[in-house]
Amino acid sequence: APPNGIPGDCDQITPEMLPLVELSADEIERIVAQVPGGARNIQDIYPLAPLQEGVLFHHLLNPDNDPYVLSTLLSMENRTQVDGFLAALKWVAERHDVLRTAIITEGVSNPVQVVCRQVPLVLEELNLDLDTGGEIEAQLQALFSSGTHRIDIHQAPLLRVKGVQDPHCARWYVLLNLHHLISDHVGLEIIGAEVRAWKSGQVEQLPTPVPYREFVAHALHQAKTLDAKAFFTEKLGDLTEPTTPFGLLNIHGDGRAIEEVRQGLSPELARAIRTVAQDLHMTPATLFHVAWAMVVAACSGRDDVVFGTVLSGRLQGTEGAERMLGMFINTLPLRVQLHGKSVRQVVTETDKALRELLAYEQTSLSVAQGCSGLASGMPLFSAMLNYRHSAPAPVKSNASVAPDSGIRSLGSQERTNYPFNASVDNLGEGFALTVQIDRSVSAQRVVNYLEQAVSGLVTALSRAPDQQIQEVSVLPEPERHQLLVQWNDTHRDYPQDKCLHELFEAQVEQVPGKVAVVFEEQQLTYRELNERANQVAHYLRSQGVKPDTLVGLCVERSLEMVVGLLGILKAGGAYVPIDPSYPEGRIRYMLSDSGVQVILSQSFLHDQLPLTDQQVVYLDTDNDAQGYAQLLSTQSTQNIDKAQLQLTPQHLAYVIYTSGST
Numbered sequence: 328a329p330p331n332g333i334p335g336d337c338d339q340i341t342p343e344m345l346p347l348v349e350l351s352a353d354e355i356e357r358i359v360a361q362v363p364g365g366a367r368n369i370q371d372i373y374p375l376a377p378l379q380e381g382v383l384f385h386h387l388l389n390p391d392n393d394p395y396v397l398s399t400l401l402s403m404e405n406r407t408q409v410d411g412f413l414a415a416l417k418w419v420a421e422r423h424d425v426l427r428t429a430i431i432t433e434g435v436s437n438p439v440q441v442v443c444r445q446v447p448l449v450l451e452e453l454n455l456d457l458d459t460g461g462e463i464e465a466q467l468q469a470l471f472s473s474g475t476h477r478i479d480i481h482q483a484p485l486l487r488v489k490g491v492q493d494p495h496c497a498r499w500y501v502l503l504n505l506h507h508l509i510s511d512h513v514g515l516e517i518i519g520a521e522v523r524a525w526k527s528g529q530v531e532q533l534p535t536p537v538p539y540r541e542f543v544a545h546a547l548h549q550a551k552t553l554d555a556k557a558f559f560t561e562k563l564g565d566l567t568e569p570t571t572p573f574g575l576l577n578i579h580g581d582g583r584a585i586e587e588v589r590q591g592l593s594p595e596l597a598r599a600i601r602t603v604a605q606d607l608h609m610t611p612a613t614l615f616h617v618a619w620a621m622v623v624a625a626c627s628g629r630d631d632v633v634f635g636t637v638l639s640g641r642l643q644g645t646e647g648a649e650r651m652l653g654m655f656i657n658t659l660p661l662r663v664q665l666h667g668k669s670v671r672q673v674v675t676e677t678d679k680a681l682r683e684l685l686a687y688e689q690t691s692l693s694v695a696q697g698c699s700g701l702a703s704g705m706p707l708f709s710a711m712l713n714y715r716h717s718a719p720a721p722v723k724s725n726a727s728v729a730p731d732s733g734i735r736s737l738g739s740q741e742r743t744n745y746p747f748n749a750s751v752d753n754l755g756e757g758f759a760l761t762v763q764i765d766r767s768v769s770a771q772r773v774v775n776y777l778e779q780a781v782s783g784l785v786t787a788l789s790r791a792p793d794q795q796i797q798e799v800s801v802l803p804e805p806e807r808h809q810l811l812v813q814w815n816d817t818h819r820d821y822p823q824d825k826c827l828h829e830l831f832e833a834q835v836e837q838v839p840g841k842v843a844v845v846f847e848e849q850q851l852t853y854r855e856l857n858e859r860a861n862q863v864a865h866y867l868r869s870q871g872v873k874p875d876t877l878v879g880l881c882v883e884r885s886l887e888m889v890v891g892l893l894g895i896l897k898a899g900g901a902y903v904p905i906d907p908s909y910p911e912g913r914i915r916y917m918l919s920d921s922g923v924q925v926i927l928s929q930s931f932l933h934d935q936l937p938l939t940d941q942q943v944v945y946l947d948t949d950n951d952a953q954g955y956a957q958l959l960s961t962q963s964t965q966n967i968d969k970a971q972l973q974l975t976p977q978h979l980a981y982v983i984y985t986s987g988s989t
Contacts, residue, residue: 328346328347332344339366340366340369342355347374350435355372357433358372358431358441362443364444374438376542376546378656378692379508383438385744386480387432389579390477393478395506395508395744397507397739398502399502399503402500404499406492408499413448416488417448419521423652424540425652426486428441428442429482430480432480453491464500476504478506485505486503510652511655512656512715536650550690553687559690559694560698562680562698564700566707569633569705570627570633571706572709572710572768573767575747577746584746585766586766589759589760590759592781594757597758599785600781607674612751613678613681614781614785616714617677619749620634620663624665625801631662631666632665634661635661636681636711637657637712637715638688639655657690659684659687659690660692660696669792669794670794671793710745711745714750716752749773762777776801776802779802780801824975827980828860832857835857839857844886849886851889859964860897861897862962864894864967867894867925868898872895872900872925874899877902877903877982878901879902879903879905879928880904881932881936882929882946883929887927901978901980903982904981905917907935915937918937924942926944930945
């Protein structure tokens, strides 16, 4: 990187002093005005690295509920230990510029990071209700898990230390909050190692710190020399649909709806993974990426999937990056195509794709996503995989931060805005899986899928590498048995000569006044539902509907949906469900292909559907549908005689147009 041009006793910073960023004199003045101590307290100014830009975007979406505040809860025996810990942190902050960095977003054309020469690092008092008689540790754990931590990124340091003393003893509890804008997983380990070195008197053994500006300069140079747009357009240009497991599309959450499960792999499976990877001359990372692709494919109903892969950012030539504190990791899209391919082929292609991606590891995710064929604003993926090398986790949750230090960790928390995530920790010999999944989906199920996928993948590579990869199941045997055997045990005795609507009519006779269907604040009894469905049936019969006649049903979820469905069956017809949210072209195709002549719908959908007034009958009673409602209300509410219908259980009940993955 070009040398920093700001002298130590500078009273006025000029654009020429800032080789890494283009700022006008006016912009510099506005920056200086936002920094305590002014120009004399500014050591450097430079742009954000690519992943910092993405983290900043999510912070600005909801600064009060930031998913990128990393939290650690510590227990210390007395105030002396607290003061010593704080002194160690101050010393680490003096060594590393990112711990003295603020992010400035106001008064500049593009956000910049400002390195201060001096920053305050003080112990803030935690506000807890200590008079309730409740356990202080329980209150702290509730606060720690609440996900409501906030850091003002415009004021350095982006590191906050809060503490409270146990009113019953000398023990202190310390909550350490660190913003992801200035540190990644490796950075946390560096901070911990240097705190331990300071406390043990071994600081002389630490290497000279490398300023984060070196990495920023490298990332800027890489962006200028590599044609990232051409690379990602080739990979993603033909994609027009996002990959969203279980339909989870919201990537702007604050992380509080996330459920986390951690699970270690058995030693036998871990050894098998390493053996197979070694035989293929690949890293285990490739196998876990393929396994995650299998899980994402199964959970999204796709055979061509995209998910984010987290890249370390420390592998592409920045000298000293392995010991540099700062935000290096980046998330970029990885595409894995499974259809018609063998296990060996998918593994080989994925390994190649990961190697190619390394050269572009500092490309902004927004640039990569913009190269796809998706509409602007639509996320390309909502699932991520983070494969990382980690030290083995302590056996006990209250293990010491440092031997004989008296400081114990009570927990740490990393959150994410993505709703479907997996982390694989390479522990040297073993592996640990951690999934963070939206609570609407069971995190335990997903971690079981991933373990089953990697187990099945390793077995296939060892025994049948040419097997089709889509034949390798991600379902563990207990869930597979539940789906195929237990839940499929649907045999029941029922009248073989009765149609579905006749069974419903028998229920009407038995419990006419009981509630049959509820939607939001509306409900219908069995009698009311039967009478409204009969009116629809009589009208459809007058329009020529008879057994096996197809009738369209284009409604949103509502009481009318059930009325229409029953009415069609009572008339002898077969319903064709048409989702009103489908693109117009798909609806036109379904109407043309099915040949339906009558469609039941709702009046408020009139302007958004390609339906003619000659085809449509509105089931609701809004003003726009008044004429049709009156038309239906004149029809009989009595059941249609079975002999008149000439309908048997062998006639059609419905025709459904499915997606290719259904």
